[in-house]
Amino acid sequence: MTTLSKNRTQEDVRPLPAPDTVEPPAPPVLALRDVRVSDHVSDREIVQGVSFELTPGKAVGIVGESGSGKTITCRATLGILPPHFEITGGSIAINGTDIGTLTPQQWTALRGTTISAVFQDPASYLNPSIRVGAQIAEVIRLKKGLTRREARHGAVELLRAVQLSDPELVSGQYTYELSGGMLQRVLIAAAIAADPQLLIADEATTALDVTVQAEILDLLAELRERAGLALVVVSHDLAVVAQLCDEVLVMRQGEVVEQGPTEAVLHHPRHEYTRMLIAEHEQYGLDKFLTAKEAS
Ligand SMILES: Nc1ncnc2c1ncn2[C@@H]1O[C@H](COP(=O)(O)OP(=O)(O)O)[C@@H](O)[C@H]1O
Ligand SMILES: [Mg+2]
Structure with missing residues (x-):
């Protein structure tokens, strides 16, 4: 059994690439690339040209006030747009494959294993x-x-990996027994259960208090x-x-x-709207972050 090479049949041998x-x-x-999404009911272009690229280990941030099209951009990427919404321009590719060519079966295979998401709530x-452990186990299975x-x-190992202090205990618990921060960790554990390459976190820490938010980040x-x-x-x-994030996109009204690059946008914002966002958030500690980055 272990001496695979000896028993290998002709069919098992894959052709080697040419040496050069x-x-x-x-x-x-x-x-x-220049992704556009339209709502056919209101006849509005909700997302008006979003472009970015993401390689392994990198992070892109999308920021903007409520209603600016952030979630719709994510939902377009995940292939879960609301009914009367449609991608009407540009393209989205996951590992080089245009998502427009994916069948429902291919989407199912992709979700969780390649691309995954966590939302608010x-x-x-x-x-x-x-029990939460059983739900994560089902994803893994x-x-x-x-x-x-x-x-x-x-499942227990994943709950440990998301830094829940007593993973065995949590595994046997129900959602009502857990705090918001613990639930978000459980959801992250489920989202990474099948080792995705890409995780979309849409307002994933918004509902949490500042300390727990920092821990999740x-x-x-x-x-x-x-x-x-x-x-x-x-x-x-x-x-x-x-x-x-390494790179930031600032969205307003689609x-x-x-x-x-995050540093450039934060230190030298060019758009008035970005300046306003920075001013708004200074009181929440963005100042401290900027100083820390500068010092390092
Ligand atoms: N399911 C939906 N049905 C109809 N309109 C929607 C739906 N989801 C979002 N929209 C509209 O699309 C626009 C962008 O929304 P969204 O992407 O959720 O904003 P954000 O995530 O930046 O707060 C908003 O005008 C919003 O009202
Ligand atoms: Mg949103």
Whole structure:
């Protein structure tokens, strides 16, 4: 059994690439090019040209006030636009594949294993009548094809990885027994259960108090570093995006008004709207972040 090479049949042998073949560089995990989304009911272009690229271990932030099109951009990327919404321009590619070509089956295979997401209000994504460990185990079992027993063990390990202090205990608990911060960790555990390459966090820390929010952001940063997870971080709060992201897009009313490396956008905002966002958030500690970055 172990001496595979001896028993290898002709069919098992894959043709080797020609020796002079140079591997092309891997396509970005996610590439949006001038993405436009329209709402056919209101006959409005809700997203008016969003472009960015994301490679492993990188993080892009989308910031802007409520209603600016951040969530619709995420939903377009995840293939879950509301009924009468449609991508009407540009393209979205995941690992080089245009999502417009994906069948429902291919989407199902992709979700969780390649691209995953966490939203605000974790409780609504979890089943209140099933222990949280069992819910995560089910994701692992379905997506990774493990046995029930292996999946149960994997769920506890994931709860440990998202820094829940007593993962065995939490695994056996129901949603109503957990705090908002714990629930968001559980949801992150479920989202990363099948080792996705890309995680979209849409207002994932918005409902949490400042201390817990900081802990969740640290956790995302750690996953990014440890697992090379690529992140799309969406928040109306510039400080959240500033803390995690290499690049920032500032959206207003469906339009990207400013985009660039986080440092540049924060230190030298060119658009008046960005300046306003920075001024608004200074009281919440963005100042401190900027000073810390400058000092380092
Ligand atoms: N399910 C929906 N049905 C109808 N309109 C929607 C829906 N979701 C969002 N919109 C509209 O699309 C625009 C952008 O919304 P959204 O992307 O959710 O903003 P953000 O996430 O930046 O707060 C808003 O005008 C909003 O009212
Ligand atoms: Mg939103």
